Amino acid sequence: MKSFLLTVFFVGVISLGSAQLQCANQELNIPKDWIDMKEVCINKMRDQVTEELRASMQYMAMGAYFSKDTVNLKGFSDMFFKSASEEREHAIKLISYLLMRGELTSKVSDLIKRNLIPKTTTWVNGVSALKDALKLEASVTKKIREVIKVCEDGSSFNHYHLVDYLTGDFLEEQYHGQRDIAGKISTLEKMHKDHGALGEWLFDKKLISGEV
Amino acid sequence: MKVFVILSLFCVAAIADDYCYQDVVGACSKTANKHYSAVLNCSAKYGAIEKVQPALQQYINHHFVRSFEYLLMSTHFANYQKNRAGFEKLFRELSDNKWHEGIEMIKYLDSRGGEMDFNRIAEDVAKEEEKERSFELYELAAVARALDTEKKMALEANSIHSEATRKNINFHDPEISDYIEKEVVHKEKDLIRKLAGYATDLTNLLNKQDSSLSLFLFDEYLQNNKLF
């Protein structure tokens, strides 16, 4: 009798089961030995995702400002919008790295928060925006160095591969990018001193044609 | 409220009456201060942009909010346990799309003499933050979430469109309504249809004991097919 009841119960469960959709997959049993990133380093990387996105939205505000009809500097605007998308790509690259190392299997939902509203949204002129951009890049560089420092901690666990990636790929791009912006500031500021609006207008057109 | 109405009426009148040319003549006349620094009334603003601007600003910010959410959903499918490269790609495409459409819409707003305000966000979207929401969803649930999101986006476009088509001289603006139609409404229709189709397929495919093979094949299909 008991076994009959049990059978009825099981059949009931199975038919119930087939009445609904099989949406989720089964639990997996995959060895975890290969997952070796340490919490401090992971958290630093997660924070850096936010930093990159924050920089992205700051560039977005620059792009928006310089395409206004009363500002009308399309070269600047296009350059900043492009930078905004590049910063977003950096965030995605960091996420991809964590995924490659077996991370981000949980706590993904709060990886990006809604705290990315740009602080500055107007600029006196092109030079001042470029100077802000250079400061922004310098602060991002500093943050990446901090990630490297934490992830390199030799005494506990050295994340060799990540440190190499951040150094060879991210810092490489930071340093080249910073030099490029600094050069632009230099060229523009020299013209701006005596030729104000004309210097800026000319520089903007050169930006569009990729000549500066 | 009354003061606000009167003020905004005044603004409309001011925009309609002050001309760039008059300002220019004033600024260029011999008697004028040679170091003329006041802003001339020579903006690109006309028609309903002043009225529609707040809604457009909101809409743009919602694009970025959704873009980041789609990115999180994509991330979830890319972890080694989910390992669904097709779903990862689907949500990445959605994220990229919202991102780039957002940028294009800022350019559009600026092209109409407007300006972006990154703080403006709809009350219901702002309220979403109060509850804890997960973006780590299984396949069908993620498609369902995307479908709902896109419908909301489409309806928001409809409401902007209705603002721009009101038969009132201060609101009627065929250029804005046409932009919304061409650049948003039709594209949203296609996207919603596609997502609804995916939801149908998945619902049919998952309606049996073991869904793992169905999901594997559907994921492979997504890997090989573009959303846009």
Ligand SMILES: [Fe+2]
């Ligand atoms: Fe970056």
